Amino acid sequence: MRVRPQREVKHCAGPHESWSTVARRGDTAKTAPRHQHAQQAEAARRCSRNRPPPETPRTAGVYAKATAGTRLFFGTPQLRALLALNLAVAAASAMVTVNSVVYVRDRLGLDAADVSLALGAYGGGSMAVALLLPRVLDRDSDRTVMLRGALLLTLVFAGLGAVTAADSGGWRWPALLLTWAAFGGACSMVLTPTGRLIRRAAPPEERAQAFAAQFSLSHSCWLLTYPLAGWLGAEAGLGAAVAALGAIALAAGLLAVRMWPAREPLGMEHEHTDLHDGHPHLTGAVRVPSGWRHSHDRLAGSLHAH
Structure with missing residues (x-):
């Protein structure tokens, strides 16, 4: 390999410098880089010896990560109220999902298509309210809308009790459709602002755990109310199922009102x-x-x- 010789740096004399000064400056420039590199290396060694070890962030264990969202729910007033609201919604949705077939087919004597129509009324009421809520939420707070929806569920349960108590009458079928649509609208009033509530109540670094907890805790409520609706409807009749699930919805709504503070401290x-x-x-x-x-x-x- 052919090595190219290094070019010699030429120094020119300034207007007030002699050629001897230029020569001395050139010799100094040749030896200066060696001293500078040595000084820099020594300073780097000293800094590496005196520098404290980097602090490693503490990470939570597997159990703490798995239960972080649940602990966040139980530690935040708004999210505790949301858990109670989930129970109220689960009571209403269990009544609709489990006992629609029983009431429409056995009590009213209608066919499977009418069962689908009843469930469609529930979904239609939910969709209609969900489309209207963005404008309402621009004016009213999440607390106002969600708590009103929960308390509305108890009124719908009262109306359903009157419908199921009647033994005859052609009015029962349209009344059931209106009741199911009202159930859907009230549930939508509770569920639609849920995502915004969680984002506001949970810090950014814990939002994923909060949404996961919302999913699991809400399904836990369904796990309670769905078997209860089916068992009561089969063993004690629809009237007992309506009364029990309506009482659960009322208690959950009142508990949410109590746990959710009307005014939140700022700053x-x-x-x-x-x-x-x-x-x-x-x-x-x-x-x-x-x-x-x-x-x-x-x-x-x-x-x-x-």
């Missing part, structure tokens, strides 16, 4: 003493001797559990 200042530097929750926080201090609207999530 609460607080400190974090157990979060490592660079934690995403500390964005904009101020360093204090005991940790980090900042303020935000809602103190939700496991980071603020006391």
